[in-house]
Amino acid sequence: MSPDARFALCVYCSSSERIDPRNIALAHEVGAEIGRRGWTLVSGGGSVSMMGAVARSVRAEGGHTLGVIPRALASVEVADHEADELVVTDTMRVRKAVMDERSDGFLALPGGLGTLEELLEVWVARSLGMHSKPVVVLDPDGLFDPLREQVRRLVELGFTRPEAAGTVGWARTVPAAFALLSG
Numbered sequence: 001m002s003p004d005a006r007f008a009l010c011v012y013c014s015s016s017e018r019i020d021p022r023n024i025a026l027a028h029e030v031g032a033e034i035g036r037r038g039w040t041l042v043s044g045g046g047s048v049s050m051m052g053a054v055a056r057s058v059r060a061e062g063g064h065t066l067g068v069i070p071r072a073l074a075s076v077e078v079a080d081h082e083a084d085e086l087v088v089t090d091t092m093r094v095r096k097a098v099m100d101e102r103s104d105g106f107l108a109l110p111g112g113l114g115t116l117e118e119l120l121e122v123w124v125a126r127s128l129g130m131h132s133k134p135v136v137v138l139d140p141d142g143l144f145d146p147l148r149e150q151v152r153r154l155v156e157l158g159f160t161r162p163e164a165a166g167t168v169g170w171a172r173t174v175p176a177a178f179a180l181l182s183g
Contacts, residue, residue: 008040008066009181010103012118013050014111023110026140027053029174030109035061037178042103044095045069045087047080050109055080068098096121105134105181110143119168127164136169138177144170 013027027050034041035058044051045067055065067083070092079086089095108119122135137144154160169180
């Protein structure tokens with residue numbers, strides 16, 4: 001699939017404000033690229049940390065933003081009321097379903113347990129043939145290197161098919177990540 005201006009990219013990333021500022025800069029760079037391409041950002045609907053930085057940068061470049069946030073997190077993650085469209089759901093499961101349904105591809109940036117869980121869910125779904133949307137991890141500092149090693153070990157021991165491990169793309173730079181998404 002070659003993404004065009006209608007492409008909707010779901011970005012998973014941190015909403016923590018305790019992280020290194022380099023991660024916020026990465027989020028701004030990713031958001032600016034999404035906006036320059038005329039793509040739509042699908043995000044978790046928060047306005048803080050990396051999540052907010054991506055959305056603000058998309059809008060600054062003229063892109064469209066769709067935030068999806070559960071009611072229980074709307075005040076904790078400070079909902080992105082500047083989003084072009086903000087969907088408030090009743091549960092996390094509904095949030096993820098809406099994000100999956102409204103997205104044409106997935107990009108995971110550095111993040112915590114929520115990011116890891118979301119990445120694994122779309123990765124597994126792709127490996128099982130439940131969707132054919134691109135799944136890419138942008139990991140400039142090697143945060144997810146232990147995950148890659150764990151998956152390599154799962155393949156080595158026969159718990160995971162090599163083809164399943166290969167259904168996600170790995171990138172260290174923003175240009176490399178977008179090349180994989182556009183593949």
